[in-house]
Amino acid sequence: MGWPLLIAVVLFAVAGPVACLYLWNRVKGRLAVAVRLFMVVMCQVFALTVGGVAVNHYFEFYASWSDLFGGGKGEDTPIEQVGPGAVGDGHVRFHHTPKLDPDVYTATLTGERSGIRSRILVWVPPGYNAPANAHQTYPVVELLPGYPGTPSTWFHAVHGAGALKEAMASGHSHPFILVAPVTTVVHGRDTECVDFPKGPRVETWLTDDVRQAVTKAFRAQPDRGAWGLMGFSTGGYCAAKMAIRRPDLFSAAVTMQGDAVPQTPEVRRDRALNAQNSVLDLLRTHRPPVGLLLAGTRQDRHSDDAINQIMPLIRPPTAAFLFVLPSGGHNASVWNSMLPKAYAWLSGRLSAPRPS
Template sequence: MHASAIRIDTVPVVLTATVIAVVFVVAVPWAWDRWRRRIPGRVGTTLLAVIAVVTACGLAVNASGSFYPTLGSLLGTSPNPEEGTVADAGPDGRDLGQTLATVGDRAASGHGSLLHVTVTGHRTGLTRDVDVYLPVGYTAPEWAGFRFPVLEWIPHFPGEPRQVATLYGLPDLLDREIGSHQMPPTVVIVPDPNGEPRLTHDSECVDAVHGAADDTYLSADLRGWALSRLRVRSDRQGWAIAGWSSGGYCALNLTARHPQWFSVAVSMSGYDTTPHDVETGDLFHGRDDIRHANDVSATLREHPSPVRLLVSADGAAADERAALERLRAAVAPPVELTTWVLPPAGHNLNAVRAELPAVLDWLDTQLGNPVKIGASPPGRTTIGDIPPWPLPDTGTPGSLHGTDTSL
């Protein structure tokens, strides 16, 4: 049995762990003077009791917050990256045409379709799993001559694309919002921001110094692929990025760093600077210029662009509120910042699911509608093209630096 099939968030699992912990705790005094070799025996039973208690408490907290439903989601492994999707469109979407019949059939019953592909980056050479949501209308004859707005959704660490469907329930929410005309028909691209192995491999969506060029993959590579394979808008006003937790930081950072491509970002309980911890490590290896160039507040202050940001924070999360205050202090026109301080609900998936409908409603006011092929996008295009600001060179082959914007 694969780890992703082992549930760890159920009441029986928590109760079993609790009973085991109680047994181990009771065994410590019961066996204290019964060991033939007292010191090893006492140390061993005490250690086992501590581990059992910590495990039971961790499982109880996990179940109450719905953080990781399976052992596989905790470890960041999956035997089936297509889970939650309705069809596989193959490497780089080469079989996309073969899936459109399925997409059309589902659209007839009011459902969009989540497809699985693998995308190899033209610049970086990275190959990652990517899920693509095609809305109702994508295959309809009346929409054949239109390009659709794009929402790039970045999964949280140690998440992967399949969890956005199976844990967030995003496709069903999109169906409901689009079907009730509360959101325009939108193509949603859900990439894997980290790759395997996920445990202790938190990329934070940055171009690491002499490491993986995750930023370049998630911005230039995915954009170039989408423009070549999907009917999506090419203007910056038609592209948004969103995410929760680390995905929220990714959304803010990618938008602030590449305003020539993205105009809207949503950070749900995210932050504004990369952590330096066991899971993330040192992504910048002493390069303060690279670290500074990935500080969202610093970027917005020093390179303000006409981007529209939504940032939410849990009312009881001091770190989230501190990041929100730094962003408030940094922004000035033409940056537009909307902030939400939400009632305390914890940093968990239940809070994400509760917040998502309001986030999608906000995006409805920002994304705009599909645009007829060959026509100029309506709305906020009077701002004109937004030039890139010069990014420092990380030394990673293929990574974006300077004002290079080639896809």
Template sequence: MHASAIRIDTPPFVVGAAVVALVCVAVVPWAWDRWRRRRVTGRVVTTVAAVVAVVLACGSAVNSAGSFYPTLGSLLGTSPDPAEGTVAEGGPDGRDLGRAMTTASDRAGGGRGSLVHLTVTGKRTGMTRDVDVYLPAAYTQPEWAGFRFPVVEWIPHFPGEPRQVATLYGLPEQLDAAIAGHRLPPVVVIVPDPNGEPRLTHDSECVDAAGGPDDDTFLSADLRGWARDHLRVRVDRQGWSAAGWSSGGYCALDLAARHPQWYGTAVSMNGYDVTPHDVQTGDLFRGREDLRRANDVSAILRDHPAPLRLLAIADASAGDECAALDRLRAAAAPPAELTTRVLPAAGHNLATVRAELPDVLNWLGSQLGNPVAGPDVPGQNAGTIPAWPLPDTGSPGALHGTDTSL
């Protein structure tokens, strides 16, 4: 069994870890006077084992409450099957999408969309990442052949990856239900890997870090350019949205605020407005205040107002989430439209995100444009909102200034 199949966020695992910890603690006084020849070694070993067991038990309880590492594989940063949860393979840069359409067409007959796995290599960054693409049932139906579909770019949480959005969030099924219920237009959902391997201690926060890597540029420019060239999607800002949970929520807000020429709407579920500076993230900006401020969503809303429609959700028991909402409310002003929701305390966990998804999809359905007939309009790619000047990170491929080339 691979590490990715071993769940470490379930109640049985937490209870088991607690029982092991209690046994280890009980062994220390019980065996204290029983060590005769190797007394010092035995006492040290049992004491250290008890301490380690208690720390692991506490850690597993915290992990279960927050669903930070759902599997042992996610903790170790291993991914044996990045296509898990998908129904077809699209190949490198989507070269095999044509063959995947056969599977998608068969599923569309039952009103089901299809989640296709592929990899994308960015033209600007040269980065290669796993990407899952949800194609609605309408995408392969003859009557929709001449239409271009709106896009939601769904950013997985750290240390998540695209396959977890399907297997843990149940997003494809939620999308099928929302579209069938006419609460959401037929929409293409692009789920990229925002971090890449290895995941442990590698939280990119979807930003262009000082000197690289250029995660923001990959997620905004590279993915957009790839989708424009390989999918029937809208590329105007009214037809392109970003969304995510936890760190993915911050990513969604930051991408939209930094690139209002490309994004019209964004949703943050239990996210925040500034990058953390901790063990897993480090100092992404190497002390540069201009880069830090250029990735502070509240500061961007004040410094570079744009007609964005944003939804930010917080849990009533999460002080950091509520504080972020307060900062966003204080910063947002017309032409930006900010909707905030504080939900009853339920914890920062996967059960919460699954419960929130239907309402989030409803909100997106009220904001996103419908599929449009006809080919892409030249020049539509840049939208009608000018880009604001991004600071130079020092990395050759990263977006900077008012560069909007894909």
């Protein structure tokens, strides 16, 4: 939805009041009041449409009509591996929350290392509570939302659990425990998963503290080969950044339309902090043994640019894979279409369930 649509709705928004003024006293008869009311309402509709189209034009939530009405399927787009330089607690009690999802548990806790007090949602796969699987341990995928966003987004607008169950049923993915922590630990502040010198230590919360709580309360495999990250938008940037910074904890990350560099002015103003949290700067100095799945669309220029900036910096043992759809904006419909192949890719990178 480019400039032609935006220009068209602006013209309609200007023409509406002009037509209203011209026709106001020319409307006669018993229906005059109803017709005038209709004209006023249409002027309001045109004004609201301009606002909506302008916001969509800037942020590219929807890139086409098919995208808006459910297009952008990802099953026909291959994942491509790209070579170097190519462009292109035991003290935490989790409570069952069946209203959110029959298999979701939640807990509010204070991280031992970060000092952050916040919430974690944990989804367990089908069969987790069956007596026959009492000694089965599972790999983990940590799910990160965008900003502003909450972990419950992964179980509503973005079908994190539903897509995994379908992938498991079709044999394309093995079971994972899904962990969705709160990332916006300070209301109204986009911290971009950064450890700020004076706090909050958001990255420490999302890595060390969340991991400790989950491995103590659930049968989650603790080694790095069993833990992956996946996020959309800002959460996608966080997933890639934290996998690069903490290869001792994670071996794979999926970034769905994530940025390559921090966007928060508070981070960008601090040169050292910006460099420590820029995916580009990190890849220039780090070669962690992790796999990155860079997912985006050609119509979402921000994610496409980010992918093209990241790819030339990939060097072994870091491995990069591309999953770029030809169309689609920056929205939940696109992210949902990416999930089946993302889970299949993670199954190939992370360990399978195994006996304890």
